Amino acid sequence: MSTNTETTAPLAAPALDRAANVMRSIRRIGQGGMLLALILALVFFQLTTNGVMLKPLNVTNVFLQNGYILVMALGMLLVIVIGHIDLSVGSVAGFLGAIVAVLMVGATLPVVGKVQLDPVLALAVTLIVGGIIGMWQGFWVAYLRVPSFIVTLAGMLLFRGATLFMLGGQPVGPFPESFRAISAGFIPEVIGTVPDPFGTGAPPVQLGPLVLPLGGGPLQLTTMLMGGLLSAFVVLIAYRARRGELRYGFAVPSIRQFWIRNALIILGIMFIAYRLSGYKGLPIVALLAFVLIGGYMFLTLRTTIGRRIYAVGGNAKAATLSGVNAKFMVFLTFVNMGVLAALGGIIIAARFNSATPKAGYGFELDVIAATFVGGASAYGGVGTVAGTVIGALFFGLLNIGMGIMSIPIDYQFMVKALVLLIAVYFDVSSKGKDA
């Protein structure tokens, strides 16, 4: 008389197990990594948009429209690596966009009275407020031990409300030109331009049905030069690292493999530089993102703080018993997230030339998804800056590509959802293999 559940459960379970097996065999095919997926997506969009996807304007737009994802994903990476999550970044970014707007446009605030700051000062104050918000949430998570999911879910509501309060339900803007340049500006052309060798009006170069991304406006040489310098720098670092490894007798890829790999990296960098210079050159927001990417690569790979964050995420107990102040590290990652959310909010406000009550709505999902798609582990301890950048670019590409294809927004959401699920599945299943 006891159990009917006992008989029904075993019937359903094998079917689910079989489905999981099918998923595993798909995963083995797809093990080429995120970079391959990114390239495939590029080719796909290039084909379906008949070459529009990789026109200079659209490559530029990938950065202009998704700069905030890149910036905030760097903060989210550290939060996820240390084993937490921040659901509030969209609301926080919206709130800080409102702060910077109100400070610049001028408003009467309680206690301080009437304020109107110049853009630089407003920016600095906003970044500091971002840090304070991070301290607030970090304190609840690290020291009061409330799960980050709950703390930042509360933060999501709290700062959405605070945004409405700050703006009084009205958009605030417009902003001074100098401030807007953050999201709409390009680096000044100091060298000059040359015509694109593939011309503007010439028929497109094709490889079968694939329109090659060549030809565009006159090339901005400063951007090309910066691309060249970045390539040289990246290769130099890689070369020195390889030499160091050799000296300590580590197995390294052969010199031929090394150069093939680096040639591909140079190709990638120079391609982006070439496309950007065919429009208006390097966007300021992209420059900002590249500097931050470099900085966070250094932080994660070379500093003791970075090392400790990964150790806490990998095994908090072992890290604590090794003398790492795990609580403080968690606190720090949230402060860092707050500052980067401030930067994200500033970029969004500058891009729309106004702060609106709805700004940043749902951005946390893009940011979190980009981080996970980039290979960060939902269990903590694993994730790289490079992967996160690829994940963010992947999502940026999806946004722009589906936009050009005029795919309705409802389908866009569903496609992104599937991408996220599959990417995290890869992560989970590769974990299972180790255990």
Added chain:
Amino acid sequence: MSDVLLEMRGITKEFPGVKALKDVSFSVRPGEIHALVGENGAGKSTLMKVVSGVYPYGSYEGEFFFKGQECRFHNIRDSERKGIVIIHQELALVPHLSITENIFLANEQSTAGVIDWGLSNSRAQELLKKVGLDEPPGTRVSRLGVGKQQLVEIAKALSKNVELLILDEPTSSLNENDSQKLLQLLREFRSNGIACVLISHKLKEVESVADTITVLRDGAVIESLDATAGDVTEDRIIRGMVGRDLTHRFPPREAEIGDVLLEIRNWKVAHPVYEDRMVINDVSVTVRSGEVVGIAGLMGAGRTEFAMSVFGRSWGRYVSGSVLIRDREVDVSTIPKAVDKGLAYVTEDRKTYGLVLMNDVKTNITLANLDGVAQTGVISPPKEVKVANEYRDALAIKTPSVKQIAVNLSGGNQQKVVLSKWLFSNPDVLILDEPTRGIDVGAKYEIYSIINRLAAEGKGIIIISSELPEVLGVSDRIYVMAAGRIAAEMRASEASQELIMKAIMRLARAGAEEVVL
């Protein structure tokens, strides 16, 4: 009906690197209380996990029969269906559910998935009566003390029509009163024809309640004693448990002992949750430079808790006591401070507390002293590799490179990585908690040699071990701990396994009497 309820023949169970059970034969008669005794790691729990299907058929060699039928269990459910129920040392109750819900967990009194609460509660009431627990069945389990929780576990076992009840250390966390009640209950079961396997360290209890006593040592059955006549004494059992010829060899040790390096005075620590429970009670310990001090005792004696509470108060609630290094009182209230003052604690559980398993060897080695390979917070990769390679060579860590992920190393080599981590922090005193647990004999010897070398360099070593031969083999001086106190202190040259065991039992008895008073 045959006169044998459970019969096991030639059971052998291997774990990577360890043979936990060697050709064990074991039988239980219907309606007897059969005690299974032996040191930690002798294979008692492993044997019972085979019987109860925790280790499924195929993961061990040999065969066993229950009521004359051969058993090939694939999981616990299979064994429970036959009437074999195991109650583990860590109780498996869901604290936020009621007694009724716990008793019928995964065995709900239901029709088409709808639970019949009336029936559930009345059946629960009956079962509670049988085990003598006077609580409403709707009570949340978290509101009950450990003793009563144990009774709920037994009621749960009874609900499954148990014929063989296996209890793994049922009284280890009970006070004397609750223990006696539990043992009385077992006697009642015996008269109702329920057989019982009792795993216990408390030999007094075993002596008083058991019909048969089987002694396991190093995964093999040493002897089965008929205790019905009541002439089996505690001493007799101890002799069986420890009287082995040394299977491990120890490197020769010539101690050069200097001044007192570390002194811990009157250390008292309370349980982190139950603040009135004193887990470490007035413990004082000294370590001299060049000296290896062993702390012997059974599981649950408070040795790990003591070590961790000293090391940056990483366990429990500090009550009182002081730590002196070179006769000067020092503040070791946080782990960074303790590390800074020259303490190192090498954990007993290297996978959970010692290593970041997904990180590589070099990252693990430098974790406790990152500043040693960094300048103003920037890590120098060449320096880090150099340090890691030095320790790899010095401790003979077998790994293709220091970039190998720690999870891929064998237990002994993982242990050496943890040791390296702490050696690189350059401590004065190393506390080694079960440093050779789960590693093979060869690696053990290497670890002992490292311990000797460190002592020769003038460091003070505290070694916590549940293996008595190990404590006797590596230490210069031995503290015996039991029930959170120091039960005895002796020079290793004058100590023996019997002396240590007796000291433990003496204190356990004294503690029990104290509770009764």
